[in-house]
Amino acid sequence: MPVLEVKDLSLGFEGKLIIEGVSFAIEKPSFVAIIGHNGCGKTTFFKSLIQSHPYKGEIFLFDQKVNKSQTSPREIAILEQRNLVNFQIKVKDIVVMGLFRRKSFFENYTNEDFDRVREILEFLERPDLYEKDFNHLSGGEQQLVWLAQMMIQEAEIYLLDEPTQYLDLYYKKVLFDLMEAWVKRFNKTVFCITHDLYYLETMDGYLLNFSEKDPRPQVLNRECLKKNINLILQRKPNKNF
Numbered sequence: 001m002p003v004l005e006v007k008d009l010s011l012g013f014e015g016k017l018i019i020e021g022v023s024f025a026i027e028k029p030s031f032v033a034i035i036g037h038n039g040c041g042k043t044t045f046f047k048s049l050i051q052s053h054p055y056k057g058e059i060f061l062f063d064q065k066v067n068k069s070q071t072s073p074r075e076i077a078i079l080e081q082r083n084l085v086n087f088q089i090k091v092k093d094i095v096v097m098g099l100f101r102r103k104s105f106f107e108n109y110t111n112e113d114f115d116r117v118r119e120i121l122e123f124l125e126r127p128d129l130y131e132k133d134f135n136h137l138s139g140g141e142q143q144l145v146w147l148a149q150m151m152i153q154e155a156e157i158y159l160l161d162e163p164t165q166y167l168d169l170y171y172k173k174v175l176f177d178l179m180e181a182w183v184k185r186f187n188k189t190v191f192c193i194t195h196d197l198y199y200l201e202t203m204d205g206y207l208l209n210f211s212e213k214d215p216r217p218q219v220l221n222r223e224c225l226k227k228n229i230n231l232i233l234q235r236k237p238n239k240n241f
């Protein structure tokens with residue numbers, strides 16, 4: 001049974017069509033790299049998967065058709081591109097908030113929840129971040145905190161929108177290793193929007209290429225990702241959505 005199936009998906013803004021006729025089905029567990037030039041619709045595609053952007057077509061999670069009025073399906077956790085926080089808050093409190101969908105409105109976070117936060121920060125090799133003020137962290141450290149918040153959700157599908165932004169070379173490699181571990185050790189399905197084609201070379205998975213400008217990037221020629229989704233994607237930008 002596919003973990004995610006997309007049938008004839010089309011997306012746009014204010015009458016402008018961005019993506020048309022995308023169809024594919026992905027089995028669990030899998031890694032899918034999503035590539036394409038700036039503005040081709042990668043982020044909007046993610047938004048349609050979490051039902052925060054309207055679309056034409058159908059989306060199925062574990063063979064169940066997703067109801068378009070349902071927001072944020074529980075099976076999906078997302079790391080978005082820019083997450084700003086304008087108030088003082090500790091790292092542990094941001095990470096634990098990843099559990100919000102498992103809690104009822106007045107339910108407090110427990111000691112066990114915070115133990116899980118510690119475990120995840122240790123897994124990310126940064127247990128020292130636990131008590132720190134989020135706004136005093138570097139961009140790369142903040143990105144690790146959002147990753148920890150995504151991990152604590154223990155969803156089936158992880159969507160990561162350019163997760164390596166702000167990360168140094170060491171943590172970029174850590175992140176790609178982490179995504180591989182999520183798939184191979186924890187049976188997750190990971191979709192990652194990235195411009196870091198170099199790190200894909202050694203990974204096993206699928207490549208979803210939304211680009212019309214660069215339909216065969218170098219990474220494909222090197223046959224690094226073993227299975228290539230041949231995206232059924234026809235872009236007709238002038239057509240009305």
Ligand SMILES: Nc1ncnc2c1ncn2[C@@H]1O[C@H](COP(=O)(O)OP(=O)(O)OP(=O)(O)O)[C@@H](O)[C@H]1O
Pocket residue numbers: 013014018036037038039040041042043044045
């Ligand atoms: N709120 C909006 N209203 C109108 N157009 C928008 C809106 N948000 C995005 N767009 C346009 O939709 C197109 C797709 O944007 P999107 O953010 O999905 O691209 P992307 O492939 O993720 O780009 P990048 O690689 O730069 O992050 C772009 O041309 C963008 O300008």
